[in-house]
Every structure is written in C-alpha cells, then in structure tokens.
Amino acid sequence: MICKELHASSGPERPEAGKSASAFAKNQHISIDGRFGFWDNLGVLEIRVQKNIPFLSWIAGTQLGHLEQQVLREMWSRGNATVRELMETENIKLAYTTIMTTMDRLYKKRLLDRVVEGRAYRYFPRHTPDEMQRVAALEGIRQLLGSGETSSLPLSYLVEALSEHDAQLLDELQVLVERKRQELQKRGQS
Amino acid sequence: MFALRGIAVSLTLFWLSYCALSVLVAYGWRYLDRLRNLPPRVVASLLFAARILPFALSLAGTLVFAAPSFVWLEPRGTDEEIGVAPLLLGICCLAFFAVGLTRVVRAQTSTSRVISSWLRGARALDVGTPAPSFQASSSVPPLTLAGVCRPRLLFSESALALLSPDELRCAVRHEVAHMKFRDNLKKLALQFAWFPSMRNLEKAWQHAAELAADDDAVSNANEALDLAAALIKLSRQLPNQPLPVISMGLVQDGALSVRISRLLNWKESSSGSARKFRWFAVPSLVAILLTTAAVYGPLLAQTHEVTEWLVR
Numbered sequence: 001m002i003c004k005e006l007h008a009s010s011g012p013e014r015p016e017a018g019k020s021a022s023a024f025a026k027n028q029h030i031s032i033d034g035r036f037g038f039w040d041n042l043g044v045l046e047i048r049v050q051k052n053i054p055f056l057s058w059i060a061g062t063q064l065g066h067l068e069q070q071v072l073r074e075m076w077s078r079g080n081a082t083v084r085e086l087m088e089t090e091n092i093k094l095a096y097t098t099i100m101t102t103m104d105r106l107y108k109k110r111l112l113d114r115v116v117e118g119r120a121y122r123y124f125p126r127h128t129p130d131e132m133q134r135v136a137a138l139e140g141i142r143q144l145l146g147s148g149e150t151s152s153l154p155l156s157y158l159v160e161a162l163s164e165h166d167a168q169l170l171d172e173l174q175v176l177v178e179r180k181r182q183e184l185q186k187r188g189q190s
Numbered sequence: 191m192f193a194l195r196g197i198a199v200s201l202t203l204f205w206l207s208y209c210a211l212s213v214l215v216a217y218g219w220r221y222l223d224r225l226r227n228l229p230p231r232v233v234a235s236l237l238f239a240a241r242i243l244p245f246a247l248s249l250a251g252t253l254v255f256a257a258p259s260f261v262w263l264e265p266r267g268t269d270e271e272i273g274v275a276p277l278l279l280g281i282c283c284l285a286f287f288a289v290g291l292t293r294v295v296r297a298q299t300s301t302s303r304v305i306s307s308w309l310r311g312a313r314a315l316d317v318g319t320p321a322p323s324f325q326a327s328s329s330v331p332p333l334t335l336a337g338v339c340r341p342r343l344l345f346s347e348s349a350l351a352l353l354s355p356d357e358l359r360c361a362v363r364h365e366v367a368h369m370k371f372r373d374n375l376k377k378l379a380l381q382f383a384w385f386p387s388m389r390n391l392e393k394a395w396q397h398a399a400e401l402a403a404d405d406d407a408v409s410n411a412n413e414a415l416d417l418a419a420a421l422i423k424l425s426r427q428l429p430n431q432p433l434p435v436i437s438m439g440l441v442q443d444g445a446l447s448v449r450i451s452r453l454l455n456w457k458e459s460s461s462g463s464a465r466k467f468r469w470f471a472v473p474s475l476v477a478i479l480l481t482t483a484a485v486y487g488p489l490l491a492q493t494h495e496v497t498e499w500l501v502r
Contacts, residue, residue: 170422170426
C-alpha cells in the first residue's frame with residue numbers, strides 16, 4: 001500500500017507544528033505505543049499495544065483538555081520553555097499558576113519532559129507532533145478494527161478506503177511524473 | 191569422548207554467542223540513524239551485514255577460537271564427562287541448524303514450484319538481460335527475478351503491454367541490479383540464519399536493497415522518471431499470486447511511495463557512490479585480522495578457560 005510519506009519530497013520530513021497539532025487535537029485518545037525513528041519511514045514501524053511496554057503505558061485512555069492542547073502546541077512551536085517564558089507569549093494569556101499546573105499535568109502524563117533550571121523547570125516536548133499524530137491515527141485504526149461484530153467487516157472498509165486512497169495518490173503521482181517530464185523537455189530545448 | 195566433548199563445547203559457545211549477538215542486533219539496529227545519509231547501496235550492505243553478523247561472528251568465533259582452543263589446550267587423557275548445560279545447549283544448536291536447513295530447503299522448493307507453475311505455457315523473451323527472460327500470464331506479479339543459481343526474469347503479459355520501451359528497459363535494469371547484488375542469495379542466507387525479532391531489520395534491508403537497485407537502474411533524470419512511471423503503472427496491477435520467498439519483485443515493497451518520490455527528485459548526486467566506502471572496509475578488515483593474529487595465543491587460552499567453565 002502507498003503510505004502517507006508519498007508527498008514527502010525526499011526522506012523523512014516533520015510536518016508543521018501547528019498543522020499537526022490541530023490534527024492531533026481532533027484525536028484525543030492515545031493508547032498505542034510506537035517507537036519512531038528514521039526506519040519508520042522505510043515502512044518498518046513497530047507498533048505494540050501499551051500493555052506490553054512500560055513506556056507510555058499510562059497514556060491509555062488519557063484525554064487532553066483544551067488548555068493542555070494549547071500548551072502542548074505552544075511547546076511544539078517553541079521547542080522548550082519555562083513557565084514564565086510561556087506566560088510571555090501572545091498565544092497564552094493565563095495566570096502563572098494555571099500554566100504551571102497544566103505543564104506539570106502534561107509532565108505527569110509524560111507528554112513533556114523537564115530539567116531544573118535555577119529555581120524553576122525548563123520543559124521539553126517528549127514527542128513530536130508527527131509522532132503523536134501517528135499514535136492517534138493508529139489508535140483510531142485499532143478502534144475501527146475492533147468495532148464490528150465480525151472482525152473482517154471493518155477491515156474490508158479500511159482496505160476499500162485505502163485502495164481508493166492509493167488510486168488517487170497514484171493518479172497524483174502520475175501527474176507529477178508527466179509535469180516533471182515536460183519540465184525536463186523544456187529545459188532540454190532551451 | 192574427547193571429540194564429542196569438543197563438539198558439545200563448540201556448539202554451546204556458538205549457540206550462546208549467536209543468541210546474545212542476535213538479541214543485541216535485533217534491538218540495537220534501530221539506533222543506526224546515521225545511516226540515513228549514506229547511499230542506499232551502502233545502507234543495504236550495512237543492514238545485511240548487521241543481520242548476518244551474529245551468525246558470521248559466532249561461526250568465526252567457534253571455528254577460529256573455540257574449536258582450536260579445545261583441540262590444543264584440553265588434556266586428552268582426562269575422562270571428564272559432558273555437563274548437562276553444554277549437552278542441552280549443544281542440542282539446541284543442532285536444532286537451530288536443522289531448522290535453518292529445513293527453512294532453506296522449504297523456501298527453495300516452494301520457490302521452484304511456484305516458478306515452474308508460472309513458466310508453464312510461458313514464452314521465452316529476448317530482452318538482452320544476463321538471465322533468461324520469460325513472458326508469463328497476466329495473473330503473475332508484473333516483474334519478478336527468481337532463483338539463486340540460475341536466476342530467471344519473469345514478465346507478466348500486462349506488464350509488457352503497459353510499459354513503454356524506455357520504462358521497460360529501466361524496470362529490467364532494476365531487476366538486473368538485484369541479480370548483480372545477489373539479493374536472492376542473501377534472502378536464502380537469511381532463511382538459514384533465522385532468529386525471532388529480526389523481521390523489521392530484514393524489511394529495512396529489503397527496502398534499502400530496492401532503493402539501491404533503483405539507483406543502479408537509472409543514470410539520469412529521464413530514466414528516473416521512466417522507472418517512476420513504470421512503478422506507478424505496475425503498482426496499479428494487483429497480482430493474483432504472491433511472490434515466492436526467494437524472489438525480488440519490482441513493486442513488492444510496502445514503502446513504494448518513498449521510492450517514487452526519490453525518483454521524482456532524482457539528481458546526479460542523489461544516488462551517491464558506494465565505491466569510496468570500500469576503502470574504509472578493506473583497511474578495517476585488515477586491521478581486525480592483524481589484531482586477531484597478534485593476540486591469538488592469549489585469546490585462545492582465555493577461550494579455553496571459558497570452555498572449561500562451561501564443561502563443569
């Protein structure tokens with residue numbers, strides 16, 4: 001099957017933080033653990049249900065509130081921040097203690113990491129938006145596969161949808177090939 | 191009894207080192223993130239080397255250290271008995287070899303059977319490849335390279351009808367590259383040196399091998415587009431039959447998208463040169479050999495100490 005990296009021009013690329021964060025916000029349930037890296041782009045993504053792995057296992061069934069999503073999005077766009085630094089951004093107009101509590105909650109949910117800096121903590125996102133989006137998508141698929149009375153029925157929906165998706169992507173790629181061919185011809189003539 | 195004890199100890203050492211190294215490779219290979227910038231040919235070679243490393247190192251260790259240390263340093267007059275642990279581990283090792291051999295025979299037999307059935311009623315083609323080429327029915331996968339000793343190239347009727355001469359030329363060159371890199375032989379070797387949890391590494395190697403064959407098949411942007419067009423056209427053809435185990439298909443790879451996007455953005459430099467990496471490999475190998483020769487005596491004595499401990 002053609003996978004989503006089709007649109008990547010070359011090699012693995014991280015999507016824009018804001019874009020993926022909004023996609024992530026739509027998928028609040030996260031309960032599958034995946035280990036992500038370069039090899040995942042080679043179609044070797046290894047997915048395990050969290051029960052088998054201590055890492056991230058606590059996330060199962062966790063929902064993120066609006067404020068948590070907002071802070072997480074801001075952290076993705078900044079890379080790292082202290083509570084005070086986050087307070088100074090234009091996007092978040094909240095009290096110091098509110099942000100501190102939210103970040104602490106995200107830390108406890110293992111979505112943020114932190115190191116001591118003076119008398120405060122500096123927080124870092126533990127996962128990229130891309131990773132979170134993948135995990136959320138995988139959970140969605142898992143839920144879909146487990147939703148029907150007969151297990152083959154939802155799977156057939158998925159295969160049908162993917163086949164349509166594949167065909168569409170192949171059409172797009174064919175157009176790209178033709179366009180590139182024309183470009184090369186023009187360049188050769190000039 | 192001496193010979194039996196020596197065999198049991200050698201097999202035990204092989205089995206222990208094979209298991210330990212395999213676990214290390216199965217869980218550690220993902221951390222080779224730096225490979226991403228190397229040419230696919232080098233990546234494929236390194237991944238295959240990593241996959242086969244536990245077997246190769248264990249075998250080398252057994253043949254170069256374990257067996258000679260026992261033969262040369264073990265006193266022959268003693269009536270020492272084989273312990274339970276080396277006996278059990280030796281049996282495990284023999285079972286591993288037996289299973290590996292069965293897997294090889296089964297893979298080879300099933301591949302031969304499938305290819306024979308595809309070749310029934312097939313027409314011989316002259317497409318100027320080093321391997322004999324055949325046109326089979328439309329139900330077979332579009333383009334397949336099968337076989338280890340006598341590789342054969344099989345085209346489906348629909349593949350020949352769909353592809354333009356330029357696209358076909360690039361597709362054939364891709365398969366010839368697999369033949370040149372002996373990818374089917376490597377697949378057979380992986381069947382023998384089996385170990386659980388290696389599937390992802392094997393998948394990564396297979397993908398890198400596809401990228402390497404793509405790079406070998408094209409030499410300019412036009413050819414890259416021809417190969418991309420061939421991939422797109424053939425991936426629309428859903429074959430009725432799966433590929434045999436010991437074969438390489440043009441569109442078998444799951445991450446086809448990565449291949450197509452690489453070809454769309456093909457540049458003279460993008461394929462990279464694998465040749466310069468040989469200059470690193472040869473001195474490294476020589477250095478390892480020289481070091482081993484220099485410390486062979488003490489290492490042999492240490493290996494014998496380990497085997498003594500194992501026998502007890």
